[in-house]
Amino acid sequence: MNKPVTGPARVRRLDATLANQIAAGEVVERPASILKELLENSLDAQATRITIQLQGGGMDLLSVEDNGTGMLPEDLPLALERHATSKVSCWEDLQAIQTMGFRGEALPAIASVARMEILSRTHDAGQGARLQVHGGDVLASEPAARAPGTTVQVADLFYNVPARRKFLRSAAAELTRIQKVLRQIALANFPIAFELLQNRRSLVQYPAAADAEARSARVASILGEGFLANALYLEQSDQIMSLRGWLGLPTYNRARGDEQYFFVNGRPVRDPVLTHALRAAYQDVLFQDRHPLFVLYLDIPAGQVDVNVHPAKAEVRFRDSRAVHDFLFHTLRRIIAEQGGDKPQISVPVQPAMRPLGLTADHSGAAGGIRPTSGPSSGYVPSFQQDLSGVAEARTAAYWEQMVAAGTSRSVENDVGQSPQEQSLAPEYPLGQAVAQIHARFIVAQNQEGMILVDQHAAHERILYEKMKKDCQLDDKQQFVIPEYVHVTAAQMACFEDQQEALRAAGLDISVAGPGTLAIHGALRSLDARNFAQLVAELLDMEKPWGQGDVEGHPVLAEMACRAAIKTSRRLNLDEMNSLLRQLEATPRFGQCNHGRPTVVQFSLADLDRLFLRGR
Structure with missing residues (x-):
């Protein structure tokens, strides 16, 4: 059936409410996106305390109360008009945006799909003002009492757009998304106190963090104490950029990349340039498809980054993306490599179940037992017994070359005048002195802090890989x-x-x-x-x-x-094991093999005492 021929459709101006509802399709996706916009307004208003109240996961009610600068009564109706904002006023402002919000679209878009009430008062005004809007229509504007600051209440989200309401999930799921947004904002704004309540019950509190200890406490409350114990704090800068924050060790990782926070000038962003640089920095040390954890802050001149490229302002575009990428990549890669410098940054395993060790195993020294090797196991000298390079490693290499040349595992005391225990606790040997091999697979060593287990294959794999990369360059x-x-x-x-x-x-x-x-x-x-x-x-x-x-x-x-690399079943004598430890200490990123598996695990004396209930 053919459609009747008609004239061209006439161009007409959209109704203001309809235009705002169209804009809401980009800005207002769910309660979490509303919270993000309202929190950004509070931040731009220089608030130092923000309280969030919810009902029904934010679908029935979402209220944001702050103690910021507030708004004048005559500005309240204007704030609900599209493209009305106090953040930018000219083209130059748009080229160097320094506020979280700037488009003037969020409030009118939210008001068009919900019942909104705004209550605000400036610090020098005698009283505040209240504005009520339902579905974009102003119902009331009147004086009201309030302390300085602003409260925005959003109720019955999508009550007039039921098709959009159906796409929302359960109250618990929406609450989870809201908490994720709050965590992002809280990590980017340490001096500000936040509180989240649902049905008048406090769920989350983030006190203001004015010093380094309080900032670390907030990070630990969001990512856990385990992250803080397995992260490196960094502060690096060049002529125009600076990077700071907490970088998780490669051995502390997750199956999903949901605990990665990156901020550009205080704004949480997703950017392919940043993602690529971070992934490349961890490439040689992360196990298979695991994801690192980090909280990083990149500060860059506002004129060097464009934040006006995404409706939700979640993406940015850099004026010189190559410079940003290279700065991030080389900085993070160097820090990851240096984290195994003079002290191995290795995690302590979870304490195993406490149970007595039975004495039914074969202790005759047959294959598979603990064997404190005291002599050469074969005539083959493995590839890891090579000269070490570099000034810092020359002293170590000379000693072990003497031992290897002797052809037997002579006592350390005879070589350098120290007892084996004194040698094992020498501070220049962070991996200590080898004492045994377990199942022709792991090396047992003792250092100043306690006991170390080394995966011989993984360790040699990292040593070879770094040497081969250097040979490729040369x-x-x-x-x-x-x-x-x-x-x-x-x-x-x-x-x-x-x-x-x-x-x-x-x-x-x-x-x-x-x-x-x-x-x-x-x-x-x-x-x-x-x-x-x-x-x-x-x-x-x-x-x-x-x-x-x-x-x-x-x-x-x-x-x-x-x-x-040497295989798991390869038996090593003490000379070979100690040579491997010395070269491993001189190898960058020695805490992980090429596939990201740990090479060394540290047990402190306190850990060992706990295993045997000593001191109780």
Whole structure:
């Protein structure tokens, strides 16, 4: 059936209420988005105390009360008109926005889909004023008593737009979203006190935090004491930008990225530039698909960032995004690398269940038991017994080279005039002195604080990876006098042809020697693989994550380091274990392997005492 032919639709001006309801579709999504807009108005009004009251998860009632500057009676009706604001007045103001709000759309949009009441009074006025608006229509405007500040009540959200009301979730779900918004605002505004009540019952209180201790207490109340104990506080700046906040250690992570807070000039934002820089900084040290925790604040001149790019002001655009990205990436990556400097930043495991240890195990020294190795286990000297580089590590290397050259595990006392216990507690050895190996898998060492367990494979993997990255930068390769050949399948040959640039970038000099055969001509000098053919074959059997690495990511090197590292079943003597510990101390990001698993775990003496109920 054909539609009748009609003339062109006439252009007409929308009714003000309809225009506000259209705007509400972008600004007013749910009670949490209303709370965000009202809190931003309170912040711009220089409030120092803000109280939020809810009923029905904010759907029945949402009230925000502050002690800010307030509004004049004649300004209340004007505040409900679209694009009426006290935040900006000219084009120059828009280019360097320093307030949380600026568009003048939130209040009229909210008023068009709810029953709103505004009660406000300035500090120098004798009385305040009340304005009642239902669905965008002003019902009453009258004098009212109130202390200086402003109260905005929003009731019966979407009462006149029932289709929008149906999309809201349960009161509990909406309350969860509201609490998330409050946490963001509270983390960005430490000097301000916040309180959240539902049905007149206090749910959350954040006292004003004026000093560093109070700020840390607020962070702990939001992210937990565990985060504060596993985070590094940082303050870094360059000529135009500064970064501060709490950076969670890679070993303290979550399955979801829901505890990540980033603020630009005090505004919580989501930005692909920031996300990419953060992900790249953690790339080599985070386990698989885990997510780090952090609370970071980037301060940048207002003219260098555009916040007028998203209806909810949740995204920003930087004038020089590359400079911001590089500053964040290099700053965070350096801090993550240095967190294992002179003291291992390693987490204490959860205390295991208390139960007596049975004596039924075989203690004869057979494979699988605790073995305090006192002599060489074989003639093979693993690849981690190499010279250490750098001034700080030269003293350590010289000592261990003497021990390795001796060919036996001589006593520490005979070498340097110290008893084994004194040597193990030396402050220049944060990982201490090896005393035993467990199940040919873990190294047991003692340091000044207590006992350390080291995953030998993960530790050697990190050492190799960092050395290989350095060799790649210096193009330090070893060329084989006689090439090593590897026979490959058709699928492996196709993978090589597709990924040979990535393999070459990883220091592997490989060519096609014939049908189904590859020739390996050279590799990185730090790669001491016993069977390069097997290593290359295994690389070509991977599911090819190559090329997906972020900035300065080396997925091929990481896989090569993993496959070349000492295996879990490898028995080590004390010389080998201590050499591994010394090199691990000199390795950046040594707290995690290339896949983000912990390499070392610390048990303090207090932890050990608790395990055995000592002092009770």
